Amino acid sequence: MISIMEEIIGSISDTIxxxxxxxxxxxxxxxxxxxxxxxxxxxxxxxxLDDAIAIIAKNLLLDTxxxx
Numbered sequence: 001m002i003s004i005m006e007e008i009i010g011s012i013s014d015t016i017x018x019x020x021x022x023x024x025x026x027x028x029x030x031x032x033x034x035x036x037x038x039x040x041x042x043x044x045x046x047x048x049l050d051d052a053i054a055i056i057a058k059n060l061l062l063d064t065x066x067x068x
Contacts, residue, residue, distance in 0.1 A: 020049055 022045060032040045059065045 020046075020053070022046065022049070 022042065056065070
């Protein structure tokens with residue numbers, strides 16, 4: 001990674017709070033229990049989102065995501 005900055009100009013000292021609301025369609029709700037022996041609970045979905053948000057936020061802050 002090439003950086004054009006010659007010096008560190010600051011740092012983040014506050015935490016960033018991310019709030020999420022999960023809205024599911026009826027179809028999505030049906031897909032949660034599509035297997036006879038497995039139900040994907042809302043807690044599992046929330047946990048996956050928590051993990052993903054942390055990874056995405058870090059990559060955005062480090063400018064390693066190519067949006068194009």
